[in-house]
Amino acid sequence: MNYTERLENVTVIGAAGKMGSGILLLTALEMTDLSLMPENKDKTFVLNAVDVSDSALKGLVEYIRGQVQKAAEKKTVALRKVYAHRTDLIENGDIINQYVNDVLAVVRPTTRMEAAYDSKVIFEAIKEDPELKVRIIKQIDSNNKNNPWFYTNTSSIPITQLDETAGLGGRIIGFHFYNPPAIQKLVELIDAKYTQKEVHDFSLEFAKKLKKVVVPSNDFAGFIGNGHFMRDALHGIQEAQRLSANMPLHEAIYMINKVGQDFLVRPMGIFQLIDYVGVDVVSYIMSVMNPHLADENLHSSLLDKMLEIGVKGGQYSSGAQKDGFLKYDKGRAVAVYCTEKRDYVSFESFATKCDEQLGSLPGSYKPWKAVNFSKGKDADLAAYFGELSTMNTMGAQLAKTYNARSNAIGRKLVSDGVANNNQDVNTVMLTGFFHAYGPINEYLK
Amino acid sequence: MAAGYNSISLGTGRKEFNPKKERPGLDQYVKEAGQGVLKQIGGAQNVDESAIGNFMAARFNNQGHLAAFIPMIDEGLRFKPSVRTEGACASGALALVAGIRSVLAETGEVVLTLGVEVQNTVKAIYGADILAGAGYYPERKEGHAYFFPGKFSDRAGAYYEKFGREYARKGMARWFRNAIENARLCPTAQEYQNTVKDLEALGLTEPNPRGFVDNLNVFDCSKVSDGGSGIAILSEEGLKRCGIPASEAVEVVAFGQATFDISQRPDDLTVMATTAAAVKKALESAGIIKEQLGTVETHDCFTIAGVLATEAIGFAEHGKGAQFVAEGHTARDGKIPFNTTGGLVGWGHPTGATGVHQAVTIWEQLTGKAGDAQITIHPDRPYGMTINMGGDDKTVVAIVYKRGE
Incomplete structure (x- = not known):
């Protein structure tokens, strides 16, 4: 499974939170940009935004819409080339609106954890509670046939502890954004003791596409x-x-x-x-x-x-x-x-x-x-x-x-x-x- | 012409500009500029008719029908004729031409002439869509996100290729420096408060094609501005009626107007042929040669347009304009001072107002009212000229002025 295939179905857990919403935004932009490449025109990209409250998800969609619009306004020069084949999109305003629509078509807000059962990559950005994290990771993993990869945004819990308690066999890595993720350039990358090399390599490629500065940290509580x-x-x-x-x-x-x-x-x-x-x-x-x-x-x-x-x-x-x-x-x-x-x-x-x-x-x-x-x-x-x-x-x-x-x-x-x-x-x-x-x-x- | 008035040019660069706060709209600028003129001509009862230039209020402000804004200035203008003119960025000069023609036709002795534009209602990326209306819409799809900067970037690129990139950019950077230095002398200018020390180095900033256009940086561009300007166009009879001595007015010696098919590309990107045609008509009609000009206000929507204008007028041979500018000949102490209050790059470019603003500047310079920006007008070169351009060298008006006697 290559980088693009891996990103065809992704879930962010805790998507309406402060960190989750930023991670969702960046991932949504990356997935949409992939979906707009000519070679991917027959693929469907799905980004589940899972959180516990419907009202928080409503706010999330408004946040995403506003942020994507700003992002599109900044990269209109490039987007005009991406949409060059669309003869119906003429003005910058047309192109920016289309991009916002395309991103929102990728994002699927939901309160149902089941949405994550088809994903290949799962970003976890819930409360810093090791037991809760393990319970949710286990639930998803036991119902998901894709052997999904877990990217946890924990800033303090040792990744090896999560890996071993959830029984993931190295399909997890610490991918720690800084607050707010959409602005802060830093990502701390933390391998667990048995993190698989493919999981690590994907992280580097993903972080690079997001234009983040990656600093590796070793797996000690709190990291750097x-x-x-x-x-x-x-x-x-x-x-x-x-x-x-x-x-x-x-x-x-x-x-x-x-x-x-x-x-x-x-x-x-x-x-x-x-x-x-x-x-x-x-x-x-x-x-x-x-x-x-x-x-x-x-x-x-x-x-x-x-x-x-x-x-x-x-x-x-x-x-x-x-x-x-x-x-x-x-x-x-x-x-x-x-x-x-x-x-x-x-x-x-x-x-x-x-x-x-x-x-x-x-x-x-x-x-x-x-x-x-x-x-x-x-x-x-x-x-x-x-x-x-x-x-x-x-x-x-x-x-x-x-x-x-x-x-x-x-x-x-x-x-x-x-x-x-x-x-x-x-x-x-x-x-x-x-x-x-x-x-x-x-x-x- | 007499009784000129300019509002400030509001937009980035002015300390009072805050995109998040409410700002004056069309109403305020029309009133400010209109009343500024009326005060100097003895009030509305002396006005026979009005003309107002505006480019795209229909999109910037969702407002058409600007002719009917005129009576807002003063109740005394109610039931008097009024017309709105549009020719993209030359809308202001078209209002001047409308007034001049009326006075020549003796249908009016005093014409209140205004120009207004309020552009900061949208972000630049959407403003670019609106301003692209000055081009040919079927070309919009293939055009750049920043459509007009894209057009003049292409002109600059062709000039670089033909005459050398570094050579051309030096001239453009000097044009930028002159513009800002002149703007610093004019309190209504958008760059009046600019304090950058090394302006030419800033002007030489490398273009960034990923975020903007290939061959221009933002300093090569005119400003996004809100503003209003006004001036009265009067016959000799009109001057008497308003009690203005001829020496306080400028005589419109001649004007030249030229138009090019909007759907056609220029034959040569390094030549502004329509501008050259309009200037030639104006000079010939005035019966003067360019060496008799004491100052020029030209339409430098981009620094490259300033450079090309020096060639179109004939001050420099084809390809030598960049050198002419780089050597300082267009500076305020040069052979022929251009854009003495900053032009579109330094003073600002409230599109529909620009043509009128240019006329006000020439009136100020020729009648000694330019304050700190005043240049010396030599008796052997008593003429001033304005060049107002709509679109990519499509609608051009050149006017020749001389102080009244």
């Missing part, structure tokens, strides 16, 4: 991305708790978040990132990873407490940020949660005091947005961190400690054999987390 993020998050939380011996916790959270975003020139501070991913999701991923870690305890009582109170973060289906550790106004953090008051305290009421305590930023500071997309990024960062390293303010000290921890986490991922080399760790953080520089750097010696 969450391997770094979860430990980095725990460090931030613990630092805030340490500072809270001498100040209210919410002020410490504000300060640590600021150290990450400003002093370390990151796209967002660690508490904002936890909110973005979801306090519940972060806590859950830690709990999935933790049993696999022998020499450390990846767990935070502060996260437990937040969840107990019911502060979860995450995002609305519109993509807007829900309140978590921080409160947001039009995407901008404006207040921080105080667990004692059980309410948000506005930055205005205390930020000046905290900023003074942290001390000013180095004179050569430029925000992440200005640095990350600049041609002279390396020189800018070298100058900035050179200046930071000579400073002894509280902000500079916290940043140095933070950077050292991030660096150690990165190096340990390599020495533990999760990542093959330093470069892979840095690539994941640069492309998957949009950091301006990798954690394994020489900026602060």
Whole structure:
């Protein structure tokens, strides 16, 4: 079975979710592009979009329609050639509409798991629950005569565990997109112990067609991305708790978040990132990873407490940020949660005091947005961190400690054999987390 | 002609442009440009009739019947005659011609002449479909997604092949630089706020055929613009009626109009023959030679069209236009300053308004009203010329002007 035949019947499980919808979109575009090749004109391509709720599927179709239209508007020059034989399609508008229709004709939204029984490839993007994943994979596999291949989007569960518990004999691979899949260039590719070579090779070809950057990770819970993020998050939380011996916790959270975003020139501070991913999701991923870690305890009582109170973060289906550790106004953090008051305290009421305590930023500071997309990024960062390293303010000290921890986490991922080399760790953080520089750097010696 | 008025050219490049926010529509531009003229001519009671140029409001705005927009400007225009003209991107100049003919025929002493277009209602990829209406529809299917850039990309490609690619692109990049530098001197220009330092390097950006056309980059293209322009066309009697001294007006010395069969391809892609014909008619009718021109506003819908225009007028021999431009002869301090407020590349190209905008610019330059963009008009070269082109060198109007005495 070649690449095209393999993609004739595909299912995405959890298709209406945040990750699933992105995977569905990219797969739908790839399958439609295959279907429009002259040599495939007699083939039928089917992409089942399986999810539990009809209302979520309705939203999914609207999302797909909007995104496909945008994609078609961007590639109209090429699409005019694809549809050159269609004498009825003359204007760009005609061609774009036809492409949207063709993609929607490939996608079959359904709440019935049975749809996956005819598929040759199954993308799984459901909740990070090993038991649930295994149950669904087993159900599909036992009813499917094609010996289907499973692509799991897990970000934390070891693939070998899924392979062995579901009895797949190596017909599974970790294919971990980053959020949102349609935009983020990174895919972590994780072979289980017995992943079949054909499954691996198909993944590479598919990722290449999707124009993704593939970083191989070895099969350790959390892989490279969450391997770094979860430990980095725990460090931030613990630092805030340490500072809270001498100040209210919410002020410490504000300060640590600021150290990450400003002093370390990151796209967002660690508490904002936890909110973005979801306090519940972060806590859950830690709990999935933790049993696999022998020499450390990846767990935070502060996260437990937040969840107990019911502060979860995450995002609305519109993509807007829900309140978590921080409160947001039009995407901008404006207040921080105080667990004692059980309410948000506005930055205005205390930020000046905290900023003074942290001390000013180095004179050569430029925000992440200005640095990350600049041609002279390396020189800018070298100058900035050179200046930071000579400073002894509280902000500079916290940043140095933070950077050292991030660096150690990165190096340990390599020495533990999760990542093959330093470069892979840095690539994941640069492309998957949009950091301006990798954690394994020489900026602060 | 006198009492010119331009709205700003709104679109990408202007800080106030936000595609997601509501913007002025046809009504506002017609009113703004119309009232801008009426204020300078003593009000609507002095107007005998009106003409308005517009290309494709029927598709950009789902609106036809623009002649009936005129009384919106002022109640005093109710029940007075009004006409809308359309000749693709030459719609504005056709409105001028309609007004000029009326004054010559003595059917009107004062003609309020406007041009308007609001194009930013759709994304560029759909705008390309609408603008393709300036071409021959049976050619649309085989044409490029960006139909008109595709047409002029073909012209540029033919020019590259005949005279050298690098040579031609240098001239085109210099044309771009001149356009932006001139636009920076004109507060209504779409590129007024442009701050790019090395404009010629930007102009030399390699074309990207995967996303756009083979032989042009986006900097070779005119802007997608919303805007309205207006000017009054008056007889001597009309000037008196409005209390405008002749020295504040420009005399229309002559005009030349030429048309080419829309269904036919040009004989030679490196020649704009219709433009050459219109210019020849205008100069001959004016009884002047090109060396007497002090400034030209030409229809640079693409930088290559600017280069070809220098050849069509005769300033440069065939194939030497790129060199003529690259050497700075068309810059504001060159032998013959072209497009002194930026032209279509720098000032903007609200298609149906462009012909009128060109006339306003010439009126400003010849009467000393061009502000920071003012050039020196030498007494031995007192004439100005506008060239407004519809489609791919299909409908062309050239007008020769001189300051009133």
